[in-house]
Amino acid sequence: MTTTVATSATDASPVSASGVDGRRALRRGRTVVLWVVALVVGGALIAVAAGSPPPEDYLHPDGTGQSGTRALVEVLREQGVDVDVVSTAQEAVDAAGDGRGATVVVGNSDLLTDSAGRRLLEGTRRADRVVLLDGAPGMLDALGLGLTLGVPAKEPAAADCSLPWVEGGDRVSRLSWSVVPSAAARASGARGCFPTGSAGPDLPAGFAAVELPATSDHTVVTVLGIPDAATNRFVTEADHAGLVVRLLGGSPHLVWYHPDYEDAAANPPTTDDSVWPESVGPGLVVLALAFVAFALARGRRLGRLVPEPLPVVVRAAETTESRAELYRAAADRHRAAAVLRRASAARLATRVGLPPTASVDALAPAVADAAGVPAVDVDLLLQGGVPADDAGLVTLAQQLAHLEEKVRTS
Incomplete structure (x- = not known):
């Protein structure tokens, strides 16, 4: 039997707009610096190559350049x-x-x-x-x-x-x-x-x-x-x-x-x-430097994932079901439970007037007062242990949804 875990479309803790803009600006700045360094190094190499005539041209009787005779x-x-x-x-x-x-x-x-x-x-x-x-x-x-x-x-x-x-x-x-x-x-x-x-x-x-x-x-x-x-x-x-x-x-x-x-x-x-x-020696040095620069450029560390608009409209239910299938296929109940709890915590914090990034220790008493349940039960739901099986994961999802409903109707 296939068990589908219902999750929210929110998969990660919200990040402030200023933080995202700051990271993007930092990445753009690093890119600009790397391009400037590449241009300077490339220009220096070209200047060295241009200023050093091939050995067969040095002192050549037909040479009209600076090194000819x-x-x-x-x-x-x-x-x-x-x-x-x-x-x-x-x-x-x-x-x-x-x-x-x-x-x-x-x-x-x-x-x-x-x-x-x-x-x-x-x-x-x-x-x-x-x-x-x-x-x-x-x-x-x-x-x-x-x-x-x-x-x-x-x-x-x-x-x-x-x-x-x-x-x-x-x-x-x-x-x-x-x-x-x-x-x-x-x-x-x-x-x-x-x-x-x-x-x-x-x-x-x-x-x-x-x-x-x-x-x-x-x-x-x-x-x-x-x-x-x-x-x-x-x-x-x-x-x-x-x-x-x-x-x-x-x-x-x-x-x-x-x-x-x-x-x-x-x-x-x-x-x-x-x-x-x-010229063979300097040529090999230039090739080695070019290889190192290429390796650094291609092997750079990737940054955070950036959300982009999808080319087609996909129903939220399909995305949720697909993600749940991936979690189920990988038997990653720890990740699935963390996603469920994080999304519920963000929605509950908004409903009780706290910031979405509020800690569970600060959130649990406020939610308990709003829902009329003991704070220890709220704390257990939001940061308890990992469900032992798929049935336990389904139960956790149902309990979180029930808690959100209580806070909404209170």
């Missing part, structure tokens, strides 16, 4: 220097070995593998000079030139050297690396320009530029720690323009070798150094 290349061409742009080590070797005096410059050494670097040095021994605009620490170690890159201890001083492409009063800025020659390199004739001091009392001094003399393994090699000096943005700063033009324009033919990923694939590294581009 198109301005320098055009000046060299105006000075009569024949500039060839290549992207592989073999092309650089072929271009430099055509019988003309040539300077070979490597743009972004971060994309130069150790095997490509060795091929370049071996194939350009007849060239006038090889210039590394931007030395990469791992690549220099692999080539065995006796040079290391470190953090500069101070801004570079005056030139303090007698190389043909450096004048005594030249000054540079935008120092990225301190090029440190080893004792063996110094003994073999390595010369440094623009001293940057020593990073420690027991460490050798570094320079903004170091030139190695020609040997049986390579031609003259110049390594710079001021790669930004050649960029469109900073080439006109300090004495960068004259210095770099004299360095790269010392030969009638300039081979600008700018490695790319295809060159790295054709000349795989022989060390354990990764050939992943530098």
